[in-house]
Amino acid sequence: MALVRTERAASELVGEYEVLVVEDDSMRPLDLIEDELLLAIPIVPRHAPGACLPPETTVEDGGLAAPADGVPETETGARHPFAVLAALRRESDTLN
Incomplete structure (x- = not known):
């Protein structure tokens, strides 16, 4: 300087x-x-690649459970982006 x-x-x-x-x-x-x-200070917080992994989605009986965020997968294995909203709507319909 x-x-x-x-x-x-x-x-x-x-x-x-x-x-x-x-x-x-x-x-x-x-x-x-x-x-x-x-x-x-970085503008966007970052972590090293591989340091943050998603949680496991398997259950004890060997089958696959729903992912931790509750979004189920479609038949092709892709996750449907609006499945959580549909589940919330079903829950609100059952409460009413």
């Missing part, structure tokens, strides 16, 4: 330095550190 007093001096610096224009004689290092830490 290079500390300079004017924009002209900043434009003259070439290389791998990050330029910070200091307008007065004092600088608070805490502000600089805080800004750098905030810029280093």
Whole structure:
């Protein structure tokens, strides 16, 4: 990091330095550190590939149970996206 007093001096610096224009004689290092830490935080939280696996969907008798989110699979093995809504509707119809 290079500390300079004017924009002209900043434009003259070439290389791998990050330029910070200091307008007065004092600088608070805490502000600089805080800004750098905030810029280093990723926008979207991530984890390493393979670190997050879905829960097991098998039952003790060897058959397959419904997945943990309750969305059943179709005959082709694809999960129907609106199955949870249909199940909720059935539940509300039985309560009424």
